[in-house]
Amino acid sequence: MKMKLKILALVAAVAATVLLIAAPASASGVRTGFGFNATGISGVDATGVVTLTGGGAYNNSGVGFAKSGGGFRCTADVALGPLGGCLAGEGVRWDTAGLLRSTSFRCIAGETLQTATTGRDTVVLLADFYRAGDGNDESFTAQMIVSDTDIDPATLGVQNVWIQGVGCASAIVNFSS
Secondary structure: OHHHHHHHHHHHHHHHHHHHHHHHHHHOOOEEEEEEEEEEEEEOOOOOEEEEEEEEEEEOOOOOOEEEEEEEEEEEOOOOOOOOOOOOOOOOEEEEEEEEOEEEEOOOOOOOOEEEEOEOOEEEEEEEEEOOOOOOOOOEEEEEEEEOOOOOOOOOOOOOEEEOOOEEEOEEEEEEO
16 A cells, blocks of 8 residues: 555655646747748849748747758859859758847848747748758858748738848748637
8 A cells, every 4th residue: 555655645746846847948939830932033133033932840939940841042143142152053952050039131122120020920030041962051040030920011012031141032831820
């Protein structure tokens, strides 16, 4: 009988410990999934145009994890910024280097800087971009934004994807929690 009470007390202690550990983890944010397809990303570098697709999941509190990736292609030479040197036709894939809480951005050269913040319907990432032939060594690293809403209402049309140094574009975007 004493052995059964000890086992029952041990099980209760383990259950209480699991609940105490799990509560702060679940309070830190909800995992959000996203997917998108963007063509014609441009505006900051008058010559550069990029196509970007992908998706993944992240902790929408802006801290913690992000696991995402997809494909990318420079459709016109990018001369400036973090993707400077990416020639038309180059580009294979991208993946997440880190989740950012926020970033400053502009869709068009000379435009006033704006801010995007990671949340339920927007993710701000630091991403590694790879060209064929570079193997697992990233060719470029740049910030990017994917949003379910227009991140630049002052610019004509919907701008919901941005790549640092390249610009913005309208994309098919889906977020889910």
